[in-house]
Amino acid sequence: MKNQRLNVLGRKVNSMGLTEFHFDNLKEQQEFLEGPVNVEELMNDINLFASDDVEATIDTLNVIVSYGRDDYGDDIRQHIFGNCYFATVDENGKTVELSKDQVATLIEHSRYGYLKVNNHRIMNIDMSAFI
Numbered sequence: 001m002k003n004q005r006l007n008v009l010g011r012k013v014n015s016m017g018l019t020e021f022h023f024d025n026l027k028e029q030q031e032f033l034e035g036p037v038n039v040e041e042l043m044n045d046i047n048l049f050a051s052d053d054v055e056a057t058i059d060t061l062n063v064i065v066s067y068g069r070d071d072y073g074d075d076i077r078q079h080i081f082g083n084c085y086f087a088t089v090d091e092n093g094k095t096v097e098l099s100k101d102q103v104a105t106l107i108e109h110s111r112y113g114y115l116k117v118n119n120h121r122i123m124n125i126d127m128s129a130f131i
Helices: 026-033 100-108
Strands: 006-011 019-023 038-043 046-050 061-069 075-081 084-089 110-114 121-126
Touching: 019 026, 026 046, 026 084, 046 061, 046 075, 046 100, 100 110
Parallel strands: 061 121
Antiparallel strands: 006 019, 006 084, 038 046, 046 084, 061 075, 110 121
């Protein structure tokens, strides 16, 4: 049985917006992420795939996931370094592409901007509505 091609929305470091990427196997996913695949569940069964092996620097910062504020008023954020992509997992535990509704949700809660330090492009995902 041949593996089915995985179509995902992804983001390379310092890129504009989201782009469609295609992977035929786990090795291709790891090469894109530059390390082992790590999965973080975001919202509405949307998962963010990234690698923890990417060096955390201002130049590799790609996505900031905002979860709102804590009891002291401080922002709760997760920083994603390196390339990443978004997909979901089906009832059999297999990674599959996002539905049209999931893509719409991801786009609705995403904003793009620049870091003032080095004019580096980043993506911010606001999760506060899902907490």
